[in-house]
Amino acid sequence: MTLFIRLLADQDKQKALFAAVDSFRRGETRSNFYEVAPEDFSDIPGSSFAYWVTKNIRNAFTAFPAFSTGRTNACITNPAGDDKRYIRTWWEINPSLRPNLSWRPIAKGGSYSPFYYDVHLVVAWNPQRETYLGFIGTEHRPLEKPASVDFFFRPGITWPSRTQEFGPRVMPSGCVFTGKGPAAFDLENSAKHLLANCALMNSTPFKALVGTRLNAADSTARSFEVGIIQKTPAPDLRGDVRDALAQLAKEAWSLRYVMDTVEETSHAFLLPAALQARVYESSTLSAELYLSRIQADIDLIAFDIYGFTERDREAISQIVIDASDDASNDKEDEDEVISLPADAESTLLSWAVGCSFGRFDWRLATGERKAPSAPDPFDPLPAKSPGMLPEGAVPFHAHTGILVDDPGHPHDLARLVEEVLTRVDVAVPEDVRRWLQRDFFAFHLQRYSKSRRKAPIYWPLSTTSGSYTLWVYYPSLTSQTLYTAINDFVEPKLKQVGADVTALRNKGAARARDDEKQFESLQAFELELIELRDTLLKLAPTYKPNHDDGVQITAAPLWPLFRHKPWQKVLKDTWAKLEKGEYDWAHLAMNYWPERVREKCKADKSLAIAHGLENLYIEPEAAPKKARGRKKAGGNE
Template sequence: MCVRGREMSDTKSNNPVPNFYRASAEDFKKIPGSPIAYWVSNRILSLFDNPLIGDNFVGKEGVGTRNDNLFLRFFWEVSYIKIGREKRWILTDKAGDYRRWYMGCFYVMDWENDGHRIKNYRDEEGILKSRPQNIQYLFKEGITWGKVGSGKTSFRWRPVGFGFNDAAPTLFGKDIFSILPQLNSKLLAYLVAIKGETLNVTTGAITELPLLQNLVENYKLDFNKMASSIINISKTDWDSYETSWDFTTLPLVSPEYLTPTIEASYQKLRTHWQEMTKEMLSLEEENNKIFIEAYGLQDELTPDVPLSEITLTCNPHYRYDANKPEEELEGLLRTDTIKELISYAVGCMVGRYSLDTPGLILANQGETVDDYLSQIPQPSFKPDDDNIIPVLDDEYFTDDIVFRFKDFLKVVFGEKTLSQNLDYIAQALTGKSTSSPEKVIRDYFSRDFFKDHVQRYKKRPIYWMFSSGKQQGFNALVYMHRYNKTTLAKMRTDYLLELEAKLDAELTALNEDPVKNKARISKIKKQVDEMKTWDELLNNKALALIEIDLDDGVVVNYAKFEGLVRAI
């Protein structure tokens, strides 16, 4: 039961005493659950004379594994070829943050042999711990939302072919598309608030709301068209980021926006994002207007939607704190877009992506550059041969990460604008101009790239930073899907020991003028000492010929290299 108070226009004249209301007990019964919402207008009450959503659609909660760490992974943790029906892992909806209309699935669930492991997950006494419920609804199209809310409801279309978790309750039924505009309307949010169920939005909380049947029938074609238009915008936005299952290529480097300079390319892309946001805002407000006007609720609701509720990642008012100044929001978006460019470039360096073919290329355990070349025989930007990319103070190796990044920029944007593009990247990363853009970029790779990667991939990184420690003497990125048991030995012999020899030679040269080079000499000595200590552990791990199994996930596999890799 909930108690709320607010003067209402259509009963105000019947209240001789301020804040005193008369309401029939029968009116409370009209709203399922009978909340004490005495302030609700007669127009709102009359909505509950319609059939309920549950009369036409069924609401179900999905599989409760009761041990998500054991049975769930992010899709990027496992081999691509093992994801799909009749395979080890199925893409699975586990709800997520506040986002309306469309949000792809991050997770995969162990459903090998029709979910045998989950269905037989028992305690020591043999009692079933999991809840493999409603499995007949797996892989069906539906409308889903987050069970645990934040005061705002957000409903999303989920296409055919996905599983769903108990945290992602879902509506199923015929013509499910047509109800999505109602669910994402301000009117629906208002009705949910009346029932007082904004923090725990169960299937019952939704199925007990009125289905505005007459309106749906009158506007069905418009609603289907409207839902399709908004979903297309939302899905395009979602798939623009590499943590989307349907990501194909980075928009910044796609032909529609690509120019010789990153700055001009970004401006074209930013204009497009603004148009997307504006179109979605217009559609959402039109959707609200239809419901409000059809039921004569203009005195109670407005169709306006704040920019912060246009749930597109490309919309900085939603992505960040909307209270920040416009200039700061634009700066945050530009910085993150440049970091996404850098991340995509690293993906191309290791062969996960290619500039020549959309989508994932090397995404299965133990794949090599030969597997890449079998798909793309003449790449415009070839991936690293040995899957070990040094991240060091200088270009000590030909596959140095900054050297490779500059090659990437030359291939994508052209060699003539390299200097201009490096300046723009450095300025976006720091927020100011610099006389040493390459140093800024090198510092970003060594200090911040892995931190950003861990955040982007939700603490399940796929590019692992092997590091000798705080002195930053030796760092190297390894793509986990291409790792094999000889990777560490190769890292030691071809990179670590080789770097130590080069630093020893540099020390000899610097000692010709020890006073002038005092700071550099001190730094190198500390780095070499750190590297020699680290080498003992690296050698031991290399001799152990450690193998990994991607099905175990990042947490289990990453722990095998403790002391060699940066902490997550």
């Protein structure tokens, strides 16, 4: 037997070690003393140096089958490629008109969120080749299709590969998984079997066994690679045990789903938190309490089926770290942008903006439309969240994709927001217009940014001082939008302001002091409107947006019209990269620089596929194989 002394919790490890050695010499026993026969480590795959666990826990690796045996399989796949090129947030795409492109949900890691997590990203998929759009493998390993493609779009369990605590959750049907978001599947696609396994994987014993393989018991982020999960011991789940675990997992999933119905960018979104009580009576506090009880019930079942004793459970408590105290530090992956908590008034106003544009359905808040029933855990993700306006329904306000900050205008956004709030019987804040002018876009940009994708859908195109703003709705954007902005908004406004300027100018010396101030202000405003019109006229003839490019690329040519400095900088940099040819996969690049892009397609197969120009691609000649000479007998001559 070998003595191991555990000092992870001690700040002064040198002092703690001396004290422990002194205690050992005196024949004393300490809780951080562990006596283990080195050959016992061989029970664990890879002979992990897990001296702190009991023999019973180590024996679990030989007493139970590995997780990826029988009907369960865990796997990963090849990356889709350049994220900027192939990945989007789900709200920034429209159904593609291209036959070689559709957008499929992709589970790409995420922060710690057991049982449920909204899949907010989509990936470019080529239904004709049944692979990622432009996927050809790597230079040294050409591939027609990614690994494990036969498991794509099946219901499964996924988890972020790198978070503080292992957090498996349901992966709906229709999804692609990744290396950062590995997945596990039931070969018979049984929802009950998957839910039971999801419960088992979230249990304290299973996490402890995973932690044993990782040799990690501290609070640093861990890497939950698929190979670790595949070899984790997992009892065969059958009968009443399987049914009980499946039911607990479904209850946990349902609770977390309801908690997500207040998030505007979620597939589950229904209403903002301020209006949620009109649909659901339960509070977040009671939901969290219920979740903790569900977890306790799962653990009781799991400890029993693993046959772990009280002593084993004490040892396990040193392996599993409670992520609830530090889950906020988990990273989506290295691309994550953490969303800050939003105040109730801002989320309510943001929802009212969405109703004004016809994105969200105000009738859910009045009871005129009943909330749809929650989906089953493995149902495919919907094209629209339940809170969005259904296809064919009458919007709150009819428009052509543009609203405006202009008091008295029939398409005035501030007035429409106030009308929405009045319609749903909510007190209207004092200065909605000021909030829209100063605070809304920054709030909107932050809430609609995930995985380092900034994808705002309400675009404020403004005069230099921000005195006049056109709010363009990205989902309705077409090649005619800028012309509509000029003809239906800017030109009529210019005519109105011009008439006011002329009237004051004609007063001449009769202008009072207030008239003089108004005259100067209107003249400056007129010049700004002329500048806005001229900029739009310059951009409109060549601006042909395509939603497949995503928000950032599509907005880049319009960067001079955005006044939010951080967003303007992002777009200006994006436009510079477009000019240099860094994003020649984009439709916008083909629109502005067709000769350059077509020339590149001759040598870049993935680029040719992306643009549907495979006929231009010229396969390079295969390099001649080098002849291998025979070694001459007798050595060198």
